[in-house]
Amino acid sequence: MAKPNYSYEKRQKEIAKKKKKEEKKLRKQEKPTDPAEETIEGMDPPVPAED
Numbered sequence: 001m002a003k004p005n006y007s008y009e010k011r012q013k014e015i016a017k018k019k020k021k022e023e024k025k026l027r028k029q030e031k032p033t034d035p036a037e038e039t040i041e042g043m044d045p046p047v048p049a050e051d
Helices: 006-030 035-042
Strands: none
Touching: none
């Protein structure tokens, strides 16, 4: 019977972990770092009331 190739499995696990970490890093770069900036930029400009 053939032995399982544990080093292959370990390498695949490491690659998946690295990929996930990179995706998380990219998501963090897309978001603004300061939550106060997000609320100011995300808000619609005030609409003057029409009388």
